[in-house]
Amino acid sequence: MEYEAVIGLEVHTELKTNSKAFCGCTTAFGGEPNTHVCPVCLGLPGVLPVINRRVVEFGLKTALALNCQVEPFCKFDRKNYYYPDLPKNYQISQYDLPLARKGYLTITVDGQERVIGITRVHMEEDAGKLIHVDGPDGGYSLVDYNRTGVPLLEIVSEPDLRTPAEARAYMEKLKTILQYLDVSDCKMEEGSLRCDANVSVRPRGSQVLGTKTEVKNMNSFRALQRALEYEIERQIAVLEGGGQVQQATMAWDEARGVTYIMRTKEEAQDYRYFPEPDLVPLEIDGDWIEQVRAGLPELPDARCHRLINDYGLPAYDAGVITSSRALADYFDRVVSLYPDAKVVSNWIMGDFLRLLNAAGLEPGSSPVPPEEMAALLQLQKEGTISGKIAKQVLEEMFATGKGARLVVEEKGLVQISDAGALARIVEEVLAANPGVVEDYRNGKDKALGFLVGQVMKATKGKANPGLVNQLLKERL
Amino acid sequence: MPITTAEVEHVALLARLKLSPGEKAAYTEQLNAILEYMDKLNALDTRDVEPTAHVLPLHNVFRDDVARPGLPRDRALAGAPEASEGQFKVPRVV
Numbered sequence: 001m002e003y004e005a006v007i008g009l010e011v012h013t014e015l016k017t018n019s020k021a022f023c024g025c026t027t028a029f030g031g032e033p034n035t036h037v038c039p040v041c042l043g044l045p046g047v048l049p050v051i052n053r054r055v056v057e058f059g060l061k062t063a064l065a066l067n068c069q070v071e072p073f074c075k076f077d078r079k080n081y082y083y084p085d086l087p088k089n090y091q092i093s094q095y096d097l098p099l100a101r102k103g104y105l106t107i108t109v110d111g112q113e114r115v116i117g118i119t120r121v122h123m124e125e126d127a128g129k130l131i132h133v134d135g136p137d138g139g140y141s142l143v144d145y146n147r148t149g150v151p152l153l154e155i156v157s158e159p160d161l162r163t164p165a166e167a168r169a170y171m172e173k174l175k176t177i178l179q180y181l182d183v184s185d186c187k188m189e190e191g192s193l194r195c196d197a198n199v200s201v202r203p204r205g206s207q208v209l210g211t212k213t214e215v216k217n218m219n220s221f222r223a224l225q226r227a228l229e230y231e232i233e234r235q236i237a238v239l240e241g242g243g244q245v246q247q248a249t250m251a252w253d254e255a256r257g258v259t260y261i262m263r264t265k266e267e268a269q270d271y272r273y274f275p276e277p278d279l280v281p282l283e284i285d286g287d288w289i290e291q292v293r294a295g296l297p298e299l300p301d302a303r304c305h306r307l308i309n310d311y312g313l314p315a316y317d318a319g320v321i322t323s324s325r326a327l328a329d330y331f332d333r334v335v336s337l338y339p340d341a342k343v344v345s346n347w348i349m350g351d352f353l354r355l356l357n358a359a360g361l362e363p364g365s366s367p368v369p370p371e372e373m374a375a376l377l378q379l380q381k382e383g384t385i386s387g388k389i390a391k392q393v394l395e396e397m398f399a400t401g402k403g404a405r406l407v408v409e410e411k412g413l414v415q416i417s418d419a420g421a422l423a424r425i426v427e428e429v430l431a432a433n434p435g436v437v438e439d440y441r442n443g444k445d446k447a448l449g450f451l452v453g454q455v456m457k458a459t460k461g462k463a464n465p466g467l468v469n470q471l472l473k474e475r476l
Numbered sequence: 477m478p479i480t481t482a483e484v485e486h487v488a489l490l491a492r493l494k495l496s497p498g499e500k501a502a503y504t505e506q507l508n509a510i511l512e513y514m515d516k517l518n519a520l521d522t523r524d525v526e527p528t529a530h531v532l533p534l535h536n537v538f539r540d541d542v543a544r545p546g547l548p549r550d551r552a553l554a555g556a557p558e559a560s561e562g563q564f565k566v567p568r569v570v
Contacts, residue, residue: 017541018541018542018543019539019541019542019543019544023546024539024542024543024544024546025543025544025546026543026546027543032549032562033549033561033562033563034549034552034553034562034563034564035546035549035562036546037546037547037552038546038547039547041546042547042552044555050537050538050539051537051538051539052538052539052540052541053538053539053540053541054541055541056538073529075529075530080490082490082492083569084564084566084569087564097529130569131563132568133568138567138568139568140560140565140566140567140568141565141566141567141568141569142560142561142563142564142565142566143563143564143565143566144563145552145564270486270490272490275529275530277530277531279537280530280532280534280535280536280537281529281530281535282535282536283535283536
């Protein structure tokens, strides 16, 4: 039988505010354990939380960018559980009245565009970090509450995803949008962007949902895709074997490449939500929403369409360039100075990204500013340097941070366009390769390419290729 | 539907309360009495009454996003029964 998977994602993203959600402690990552804490986030008796206005603003930006309906009235609730990652024995979250609902985003997989529904967006606080230590009497756990109370947004998708590749594309798109909005660092490796997946399988074409499992602990895009591939295969194997999928919470083991059961339905959590009496409700009126909407940046889809429509870029190029806001900003700046968008796009997607990735850098921290990238392309266009030399110059600019013109001058890389100087070298090459010259005269056109190559070699790539061709043909 | 002893045991487990058989019986009876009293509310017509989200007539109370120093670590840990390496030390939970 042919099966299809039904996948929904719950994404948590840490908001990059200066202070925590309900107290003034810093949200800085790292720091010595328990040095970013205060009576509020430690849950000491007699304290009162107060919501950070920017948490709501970032939540609204995100909700609007995800095409959600912002609720005119929302409140916070207590999610009760006993686990020492939160010192209060509850997490402040939102339950039945979240910040926003009913949004969507679009993904493109294998050239196919799909609209993925967003069920809800709500605000909550992050938990602390535990280190478990083995020892007698079952060992102990050490708790660091620095991260406790850092604001989170939880973004829940509809079960609209059908393949691991779609789930990954959704997650990547969400990350791109959050980065455009500048509301989160989105560093999966530091835990500022996290994802849980609800997944089930059913016979293709069926409208009935199968029993689902929840998969946790996927700390990269690759882990998300691999974990889902594994879990879908596992569920299908269970069904094919005549068994039934057990409702459970699973964890992904990256090293072993398997999912394993963390807890079953019988052990499911019972959070006993109730309204948080320490925080008053929020009323978000149309004026506030319009104010936030007016401040939204150009979002990835709109920007991608602009690059296609205004610059005539291929959809692929536009997709790559707009996958990062910093890269798209870089592109726009270079094109404003050197208005041949396709040439700029080729350089950015090719050598520029290759050098950035090799150096482990983000586009925003490139040692080659956009002005110098434009200057390099200008030097090539003027014929001062050849395309091949331009690549060398870019590498040197990356390594040293020097400007394009300076590198060309210092390294003596100016293209030889002096016909007299080149003619001498051309004569030498012809004299040294009589056989090849003969071949060319007998109709072997390819022989010309060899002779051009020899001239380039003799000039260390600095000869003007057009001129070399012309000079050779004159003499052959 | 009356509360059963099993439900009292479940709630006690969630709240990390250890109840004796006598307490279980007593709480089962008390909880049922409370819910019975609450049932009187069902006799009222509340169609036009908004659910209460908060007892205070306030909304939109914010603080500005300004970070300030918290507690020195020794004070943060002062109330902990046990601490080690600058961290709270608790019985292992997983």
